Amino acid sequence: MTHHPSNPSSPARFETFCPGRRLASPSHPSLWREREMESLPVPSVQAMVAATGGAHVPARYLRPEVAADAVVNDGEAAIPIVDFQRLLHPEESRDESARLHAACQEWGFFQLINHGVPDGLIQGMKANIQGFFGLPAETKQQFAQQRGHLEGYGQLFVVSEDQKLDWADVLYLNTQPPQHRNMRFWPDKPDTFRSKLDAYSAAVKNVADRLLVIMSKNLGLQPEVIANKCVGGLQSVRMNFYPPCAHADKVVGFSPHSDADLLTLVLQVNEVQGLQVKRDDDTWVPVHPLEGAFIVNVGDILQIFTNGRYRSVEHRAVVDTERERLSVAAFHSPSIHATIGPLTELVSDQEMMMYKTVDHESFMKLFFSAKLDGKSFLQRMKL
Numbered sequence: 001m002t003h004h005p006s007n008p009s010s011p012a013r014f015e016t017f018c019p020g021r022r023l024a025s026p027s028h029p030s031l032w033r034e035r036e037m038e039s040l041p042v043p044s045v046q047a048m049v050a051a052t053g054g055a056h057v058p059a060r061y062l063r064p065e066v067a068a069d070a071v072v073n074d075g076e077a078a079i080p081i082v083d084f085q086r087l088l089h090p091e092e093s094r095d096e097s098a099r100l101h102a103a104c105q106e107w108g109f110f111q112l113i114n115h116g117v118p119d120g121l122i123q124g125m126k127a128n129i130q131g132f133f134g135l136p137a138e139t140k141q142q143f144a145q146q147r148g149h150l151e152g153y154g155q156l157f158v159v160s161e162d163q164k165l166d167w168a169d170v171l172y173l174n175t176q177p178p179q180h181r182n183m184r185f186w187p188d189k190p191d192t193f194r195s196k197l198d199a200y201s202a203a204v205k206n207v208a209d210r211l212l213v214i215m216s217k218n219l220g221l222q223p224e225v226i227a228n229k230c231v232g233g234l235q236s237v238r239m240n241f242y243p244p245c246a247h248a249d250k251v252v253g254f255s256p257h258s259d260a261d262l263l264t265l266v267l268q269v270n271e272v273q274g275l276q277v278k279r280d281d282d283t284w285v286p287v288h289p290l291e292g293a294f295i296v297n298v299g300d301i302l303q304i305f306t307n308g309r310y311r312s313v314e315h316r317a318v319v320d321t322e323r324e325r326l327s328v329a330a331f332h333s334p335s336i337h338a339t340i341g342p343l344t345e346l347v348s349d350q351e352m353m354m355y356k357t358v359d360h361e362s363f364m365k366l367f368f369s370a371k372l373d374g375k376s377f378l379q380r381m382k383l
Contacts (some may be wrong), residue, residue: 108313269326
């Protein structure tokens with residue numbers, strides 16, 4: 001869920017960020033004793049397209065490798081669908097839990113329906129995201145990222161003046177727990193933005209926490225084994241605006257990556273699709289979001305926790321030639337006090353641990369010490 005530190009040995013290596021890697025804003029320095037991090041400012045793609053019509057693509061956005069990638073035809077493959085209410089129903093939970101277990105093992109992705117988050121809240125959240133990105137450029141800039149901060153309106157992962165850029169604008173915010181927030185970057189326009197995001201983030205975190213309990217049982221663990229690592233767990237939200245591009249086959253909305261968190265829950269904000277999942281044969285499978293469903297994916301930390309039983313998977317976002325695409329992703333990570341490594345309850349005497357065990361801060365430092373490229377970060381965590 002790729003990102004482009006140009007020189008992993010330079011100080012800029014500590015100035016990148018990937019969804020799922022939780023960083024404290026400088027107003028909360030106790031969360032990480034890490035140097036301040038930031039992303040270099042870049043022009044708004046939305047404003048550029050509004051000014052030029054999107055007919056010209058600057059060289060920094062050109063990604064010629066995209067056109068050569070194999071994308072499966074519609075109907076050839078589809079990520080699994082899991083019914084949350086069936087997971088909770090005693091008479092139906094066994095089959096649905098098996099479906100969830102298989103999805104985490106084989107795909108690393110699934111669509112979650114009947115998740116219980118009220119439709120009114122979802123529609124309100126969608127309306128506020130669309131409303132924010134529809135604001136005048138000067139209004140959005142009031143919430144722009146600042147030096148030393150990753151939160152705010154702008155772009156992430158920009159660490160050099162010559163790296164390739166994604167065809168997107170983002171609003172990134174720490175959301176849970178509430179004391180982790182920096183309200184300086186929370187838009188007060190539209191008027192209901194803050195209240196809707198507050199309610200939405202809490203509701204989505206509740207779904208993620210309950211999924212992790214069910215996954216623990218599927219793995220043969222006591223529910224508290226993973227849950228205890230998530231007491232006080234962190235959530236951040238990334239709202240994405242992918243403008244249309246006349247040369248959509250030459251740009252990338254979001255570079256190929258895997259998320260580093262436990263679970264990511266993505267909501268499609270409008271009907272324009274663009275998320276693609278990479279399969280073992282190096283083909284890309286388009287995801288067709290179901291109305292109101294969450295697209296859920298396993299992150300690197302969950303792959304490490306399960307010693308490879310569950311797998312994080314590369315994915316990317318492509319853009320449309322005529323219409324903008326909007327989405328919102330909520331990333332869920334363990335407590336800052338949790339250790340990151342294979343759960344001993346899952347590793348038998350005959351089984352080899354595949355990954356290192358480090359404290360959460362060391363995990364972050366390891367991540368930020370090198371360039372991101374697909375799933376290369378997990379390779380550095382391997383024993």
